[in-house]
Amino acid sequence: MRLKLLLLSFLLISFVTIGFCQTPFNRGVNLTNWFQTGSARQIQFTKFTKQDFVNIKSLGCDVIRLPINLHFMTNGSPSYTIDPLFYSFLDQAVDWAEELQIYLLLDNHTFDPATNTDPNVGTILVKVWKQMAEHYKNRSNYILYEILNEPHGITTQQWGQIQQTTIDAIRSVDTKHTIIVGASGFNSYNEMKDLPLYTDNNLLYTFHFYDPFILTHQGATWVSPSMAPLSGVPFPCDVNKMPACPNSLKGTWIESSLNNYGTDGTISKVKSLIDIAVNFKTSRNVNVFCGEFGVYIPNSNNPDRVYWYEIVQKYLTEKGIPWTIWDYTGGFGLFKKGSNELFEYDLNIELLQSLGLTVPTQKPFIIKADSVGFPIYTDYIETKIQESGSGGGTVDFYNDSKPNNGKYCIHWSGAPQYNSIGFDFKPDKDLSKLKAENYALDFMIRGNSQGSKFDIRFIDSKTSDPADHPWRMRKTIDNTFGAWDRHWHHIHIPLTAFTEHGSWDNGTWIDPQGKFDWKAIDRFEIVAEQEALTGKEFWFDNIHITNIDTAAIRDTSFLSYTGKTKKVELGEVKVYPNPMNQYTTIEYEATSAESVEIAIYNQTGMKIVAFANQNNSSGKYSFTWNRQDNFGNQVPDGLYILSLKTSGFSHNLKIIVNRSK
Helix, strand or coil: CHHHHHHHHHHHHHHHHHHCCCCCCCEEEECCCCECCCCHHHCCHHHCCHHHHHHHHHCCCCEEEEEECHHHHECCCCCCCECHHHHHHHHHHHHHHHHHCCEEEEEECCCCCCCCCCCCHHHHHHHHHHHHHHHHCCCCCCEEEECCCCCCCCCHHHHHHHHHHHHHHHHCCCCCCCEEEECHHHHCCCCHHHCCCCCCCCEEEEEEECCCHHHHCCCCCCCCCCCCCCCCCCCCCCCCCCCCCCHHHCCCHHHHHHHCHHHHCCHHHHHHHHHHHHHHHHHHCCCEEEEEECCCCCCCCHHHHHHHHHHHHHHHHHCCCCEEECCCCCCCCCECCCCCCCCCCCECHHHHHHCCCCCCCCCCCCCCECCCCEEEECCCECCCEEECCECCCEEEEEECCCCCCCCCEEEEEEECCCCEEEEEEEEEEECHHHHHCCCEEEEEEEECCCCCCEEEEEEECCCCCCCCCCCEEEEEECCCCCCCCCCCEEEEEEHHHCEEEEEEECCEEECCCCCCCCCCEEEEEEECCCCCEEEEEEEEEEEEEECCCCCCCCCCCCCCCCHHHCCCCEEEEEEECCCECCCEEEEEEECCCEEEEEEEECCCCCEEEEEEEEEECCEEEEEEECCECCCCCECCCEEEEEEEECCCCEEEEEEEECCCC
16 A cells, blocks of 8 residues: 555656756846847947846846847848847856856747837747747757737737747747746636647747736836836825825726725735636646746835835745846846946845845945057947837947957948937946046047048046036047048047037026036037038947057958848838838938838837838938838837848837827
8 A cells, every 4th residue: 555655656746847847947137228228239249248147146046038139130021030149149148047047938028018019929939049049959958938028919828829839939949948938818817727738849938027017117207108207106005095096097997907906015915816826737737937027226215115025026936936026237127226336336135135045245436547448349238238229210339340459449320410329337437547648549430421521529527516418528620631432441549539518407508507427528519510410421440548549450351232242221211200200211222223122110010011121212201101011900009129121131110109299
């Protein structure tokens, strides 16, 4: 009898072990706004480094969920071939995760919360995930695949079949790696019960948790209606602390939620909602994972926010549900409100404690004057510098057209007037000592059009003093510094040679007042201040602050667009009004006779409308979009991507559709 009981126990354990995936991790973060860009060439890879992975692990985390706009990392319809540049970046992140033995969830985050998931999205999912699976099939089990973040606007039954097709596509290539699946309704726990009974035994089921929503999203502008005026919602509910419903939100679901908060804003209610996912876990005998939960920082009270995290994470942990918070840095992050988000200085200690994470030693941050030079751009924008450009035109930080040295240079083309390439120092820089010691801005430049000119400038930080403004120090660069002859030229400009320009602040120009502060430099910019650079191109390489004027021009050749390297460029592209309501006008300039393919895509990468190819002679062209797709249906509010392509050049521009505009 005892032998039979032992055998039965062994069979039960074996069933549980092989019946479904055992979640090997417990807690972690979402590493947001890194791979969530419109193309691989817009990824600022150095925004996070291996040290960030080390820091995250030191908190006691063993998993990172990595949101990726995966469909935008391709060449688009019809093939959706993944850009090798994207793989070169992601492979490094995978290397770090494997080396540090921290799990990395590759989350396909190509979605728009304002646009329903396209029922035809499965076509794209099969194409991109077969490529991803082929590329990563031999990597370690520290890598997991998440099919699609927060599908919505279609039933879970319909989404479940799309998900099954994608699972099959992955398994045709990769039978090793765990696949993360979830329900529709924005990965709703309520809809998990409607998922098919998948037979794959290496799946992990995910849900997201943001309840009560008026607490977690107070201040959010991306929901409808905007919750920007709502603030101070407490947790748990305290009638003496409840804010009044803002006038602009009266009569909406938000007012109803505020009225019901006495019931919904309680600890017991929060736990009962998590129990829905727990019951699914038990009834299906599968592992469940909470991929996102959090409270938006700007309008929430920190003690209430911290307490909500404590209740949620402890209950998830008690029920054996691993989790990744949304997010590490950013509006829901682990850092103090309004800080530089520096790991050694700015962590929200109370929040870390509420999450049961390890609290590292913190120290006060003091800006110190830089005493040595530093790079701003080499092959990449350097660490602790964030890209902060503005306007239209095209900027490619990974251009491989004969860089002066290394792998890449910056290519800037078709810039409207006042468009800029921006480098935002995080934290601000004190360059006063370097200026006093005759340091200089040093870089390589190549141009294609004689007579062109633009500005380079430093902008200081705006203080809380209402009389202060973000002041500018500038230098105008024209072809007296180097002929724009498609050859590299070396420019070395002492910081003392920059002159004060004034300030543009809140739509108002302020003349210079001698108040520029070299001790608090917010950013460096390259800007089309003097003219629109339509049809004009510049390349930049090796941008440094240095006191050494010995930089060498290593590539002395002439950059020619001939034969296979020919690139026909589109000039200035305009969309107005943008945001649009019912109609918007699209203008562009063709700089040569070239067929231009024009289309508009939604955030899942689906082409919603294609315009007839324009067989142009050189010149300016315009047409109107009436917010309709190819079938004559009006598209919902949200973010869309306008794509203009020639045989050797592409231009993408965001269009916001908003009926309130």
